[in-house]
Amino acid sequence: MGRSPCCDESGLKKGPWTPEEDQKLVKYIQEHGHGSWRALPTLAGLNRCGKSCRLRWTNYLRPDIKRGKFSQEEEQTILNLHSLLGNKWSAIATHLPGRTDNEIKNFWNTHLKKKLIQMGFDPMTHRPRTDIFSSLPHLIALANLKELMDHQNSWEEQALKLQSEAVQMVKLQHLQYLLQPTTTTSPQPIAMPPTTSNNIIDVEALNLLNSLASIEDNIHQIPNLSQFETNNERNIQTLNESIPFAHLPELEIPCSFLLSPLDSENNMFQASTMTLLSQGENSNSPHSPRFLTASSSSPTSSSPIIAPPLTDPMTMNHNSINNNQGDACSTSSSYGGVGVWPADCLLEDPLFHEIA
DNA sequence: AAAAGAACCAACCGCATCTGA
DNA sequence: TTCAGATGCGGTTGGTTCTTT
Numbered sequence: 001m002g003r004s005p006c007c008d009e010s011g012l013k014k015g016p017w018t019p020e021e022d023q024k025l026v027k028y029i030q031e032h033g034h035g036s037w038r039a040l041p042t043l044a045g046l047n048r049c050g051k052s053c054r055l056r057w058t059n060y061l062r063p064d065i066k067r068g069k070f071s072q073e074e075e076q077t078i079l080n081l082h083s084l085l086g087n088k089w090s091a092i093a094t095h096l097p098g099r100t101d102n103e104i105k106n107f108w109n110t111h112l113k114k115k116l117i118q119m120g121f122d123p124m125t126h127r128p129r130t131d132i133f134s135s136l137p138h139l140i141a142l143a144n145l146k147e148l149m150d151h152q153n154s155w156e157e158q159a160l161k162l163q164s165e166a167v168q169m170v171k172l173q174h175l176q177y178l179l180q181p182t183t184t185t186s187p188q189p190i191a192m193p194p195t196t197s198n199n200i201i202d203v204e205a206l207n208l209l210n211s212l213a214s215i216e217d218n219i220h221q222i223p224n225l226s227q228f229e230t231n232n233e234r235n236i237q238t239l240n241e242s243i244p245f246a247h248l249p250e251l252e253i254p255c256s257f258l259l260s261p262l263d264s265e266n267n268m269f270q271a272s273t274m275t276l277l278s279q280g281e282n283s284n285s286p287h288s289p290r291f292l293t294a295s296s297s298s299p300t301s302s303s304p305i306i307a308p309p310l311t312d313p314m315t316m317n318h319n320s321i322n323n324n325q326g327d328a329c330s331t332s333s334s335y336g337g338v339g340v341w342p343a344d345c346l347l348e349d350p351l352f353h354e355i356a
Numbered sequence: 357a358a359a360a361g362a363a364c365c366a367a368c369c370g371c372a373t374c375t376g377a
Numbered sequence: 378t379t380c381a382g383a384t385g386c387g388g389t390t391g392g393t394t395c396t397t398t
Contacts, residue, residue, distance in 0.1 A: 038383065088387090101385095107365095
């Protein structure tokens with residue numbers, strides 16, 4: 001128990017390695033193997049602690065280390081694995097031959113994390129951030145202020161509006177609950193077999209977020225009160241239709257949407273068309289899957305919030321699972337595939353068992 | 357051309373876990 | 378079963394390089 005005292009010992013060199021030290025270390029390991037890291041520095045003639053030698057070897061000198069920029073495929077693999085494993089860098093590194101955990105960690109912290117944040121995704125949960133809710137009271141207050149200044153509304157109109165907003169707020173609170181990860185420290189375990197209702201709720205959540213984005217736009221673009229009210233009513237109607245309140249007691253943890261490869265050139269999320277597929281009623285046929293379609297060309301505030309493509313971390317192939325049983329979400333998009341892990345697919349996945 | 361700030365990444369630190377006596 | 382040493386892992390630091398002003 002307890003930590004190794006080797007690094008506390010005085011007189012041992014720290015800091016950057018010189019080419020001579022590297023040469024000694026490589027030569028020794030090539031001839032003898034590393035054996036005991038603690039004993040290695042003495043045997044190799046290095047004035048370093050064993051820990052430092054191990055780190056230098058595993059992160060830099062090992063012959064199988066791959067150098068250079070991460071490819072798009074590697075980036076996608078890291079994103080997918082991170083959504084599954086969280087900050088388990090060594091576990092992620094085992095799926096990226098030639099890459100070290102340290103390198104992946106650095107790449108994540110300097111590139112991928114920032115990209116996700118820029119796109120409005122929580123880098124830990126890989127879900128859309130819910131920050132929008134914190135500004136909602138402010139937006140509503142602004143809208144009301146504008147109306148009060150521009151129009152002399154009757155008390156009935158005001159009362160109706162307040163009533164609508166109250167309903168909206170209650171539903172937003174539900175939505176916020178649905179979007180929250182179960183813990184704040186670890187990512188949402190996507191390995192949990194998603195249930196039908198979970199899939200529906202994630203789709204509903206996206207739908208709701210879309211309408212919220214349009215609410216925000218409406219507030220800024222009100223030409224007159226009647227149009228605002230029309231839009232507002234439409235949004236409320238959307239909210240009414242979107243949340244299956246009757247099913248709320250069944251609601252548990254929604255399955256996660258994994259993140260897509262980014263548009264590397266434009267550094268933004270871009271999808272021409274997306275269709276999420278989930279079990280549920282369709283107005284035309286109660287047995288056919290429910291579709292939700294979103295389109296976007298730029299990540300503006302009014303852009304729909306989109307569940308992006310998913311790459312299978314094991315095969316590196318885009319999933320294009322079209323499962324009408326309701327366990328999967330699938331889509332066709334400009335990336336050629338989008339989805340949420342289907343339950344049976346996950347259970348067969350060796351990675352799932354490894355994690356479980 | 358110089359200074360400031362941002363980005364990058366190798367290396368360190370300390371805790372957790374493993375291993376063997 | 379306990380305990381100490383060894384190793385692994387993830388967070389953090391700080392020096393270097395690149396970019397912007």
